[in-house]
Amino acid sequence: MHIEQIELDFLISAISQGNVISTDKVLAWMKQQNDEVVSNIRQIPLEEVRNWSYREDRLRHDSGKFFSIDGIRITTNYLDVSTWDQPIINQPEIGFLGFITKKIGGVVHFLAQAKIEPGNLNIVQLSPTLQATRSNFMQVHGGKKPNYLDYFNGVRKVRVLVDQLQSEQGARFLQKRNRNIIVEISENEEIEVKENFIWLSLGQFKELMRYPNVVNMDSRTVISCIRFGNYSEHSLKMMSAFLKLNTKSDDQLIYSMLSHNNHLHELEEIIQWMTSLKFKYELDVEKIGISKMNNWIYDGNTIHHEANKYFDVIGVRCEIANREVVSWDQPMVRSAQHGLMGFLVKKINGIYHFLVQAKLESGNFDIVEMAPTVQCLTGNYRKGLNEYTIPYLEYFMNASKENIWYSTYQSEEGGRFFQEQNLNTIVEVGDDFPVEVDLNYCWMTLNQILSFVTYNNYLNIAARSLLSAISFVK
Structure with missing residues (x-):
């Protein structure tokens, strides 16, 4: 199948409300799943966590698989804080995050799972068909083989x-990647x-992302990898006219998503911008023992910052x-506390452009990645207690209702993060916002941003989470 046909099929699915079940019934089905789930999840001291032990100044599973909690020391010339210590999740293995799709009534549908994760706020969320670490699908835990694994490991014939x-999250994982x-x-x-x-159709997924904590992070990151193609001016006009007959679509958003013209910066300029910042900034990550971390305490119960901020590591x-x-x-x-991640959007030359940040995080594979305009993972930003300046934060804190396209709480990955949203x-x-922006920022159309999902280590997971929610209906 040609790539153009694949992208067109995804586009049709993105504007479809599905041929199997209505979205309202999906929400009712999800509520039923949550009502019927049998689970008991509780915090326990780290020193009482079964099959895990504090060895070689790190927390490790007795099998040597799954992941470990390590200490690291960061040295960098990025922004105002040049060095810090922190715990980090070290999970070098690559896992599967995958959807099986099938055309039903001519529309691509995705096989989603109502999956329970211990860290989920509402226990059950919509996940990909397969969501498994290598240790899981190799059955290191001694459990059952994950459902539908044979559709992803080459056993069954499929079209990729x-x-x-x-x-994955660069501030919490050490150079972690998954196969989407x-x-x-x-x-x-x-x-x-x-x-x-x-x-579910892709359009139903995007509608469900307007509700808090229904679609999990793993589904959002896989969906963000979908591109919808490049279209001629003639095709875009016909598409816009068709969509307006059936939806409250926006021409500028359609063009931003589907046109490779009318952008402020050429793709080569954007690549050069990222390359120059990767050359400018340094990121030195030194593994150290948990007991050697400055300002962090392990007391047998948790690993926590002495000021009780950022995050802690607990046993569950x-x-x-x-x-x-x-x-x-x-x-x-x-x-x-809960955090904030958001894009600012501005019409430039009649086309919506998104303000992208080049952000350094401690676990990044390649120093900086493209991130949302603002990405604050803790609540300190609300009280002005940040260790560094956060450009453009005030535009989110003081946004008027009519300027907010999208605003909802979404969970982080529930297998590693406990009730985080x-x-x-x-x-x-508006027009009064300057086109000229700080060095670490760049205006891009949606089409340009999506062009980078085909490459590794360009778009971070926070940016991908937001991109997954953007639909052709503003």
Whole structure:
């Protein structure tokens, strides 16, 4: 199948409300899943976490697999803080985040799972068909093989539509990446839809992302890897006219997503901008023992900052009925407060441009990645207690309702982060907002931003989370 046809099929799915189940019924189904779930998740001291031990000045699983909690020391010339210590999740293995898709009534549908994660705020969220670390699908835990694994590991014949390595949270994971993959089976192929699975169109996913904590982070990152193609002026006019007959679409947003013209900067300029910043900034990461970290305390109960800010590492005992393993313990990262991640949007030459930040984080694979305009992972920004200046923050804090495109709380990944949610928001600014911006920022159309998802280590997970929620209906 040609790439143009794949992108067009995704576009049709993105404007479809599905041919299997209505979105209202999906929400009712999700509520039922949450009402029926049998789970017991509670915090315990780290020193009591089963099958984990404090060895060689780090927290490790007894098998040597899964992940560890390590201490690191950062030295950098980025922004105002040049050095700090912190705990970090070290999980070098690459996992699967994957969707099976199938055309139903001519529209691509995604097989989603109502999955329970110990860190989820509402226990059950919509996840990809397959969400598994290498340790999981190699069954290191001694549990069952994940459902539908054979559609992703080469055992079954499928058509691969998307296949990319994408980074995880750079402030919490040490150079962690997962394989984001979307495969397609034939329209005529019968596949068992197991309990807790459901077919959804891409348009339904995007509608569900307007509700807090329904679609999990792993689904959002895979969906963000989808491109919708480049179209001629003639095609865009026809598409715009068609969409306006059925939706409250916006021409400037359609053009920003689907046109490779009318942009402020050429793609080569943007690549040069990123390259120059990767050359300018230094990121030295030294592994140190947990006990050697300045300003952090491990007391057998938690690993926490002496000022009780940023985040801590806690122990969790999990009992969940329908997982591959029904009872286990693990360390988890718990944020001190909820955070904020948001894009500013401005019309430039009649086309919406998004203000992208080049952001350095301690666990980044390649120094800086493209991030939202503002990305604050803790609540200190609300009280002005930040260690560094956050440009453009006031435009989010003081945004008027009519300028807010999108604003909802979304969870971080519930397998490693305990009940963490961040406000995801997109705010439009007017003509008085300058086109000239700070060195670490660059205006891009949506089409340009999406062109970078085909490459590794360009768009960070916060940016991808926001991109996944953007629909053709503003």
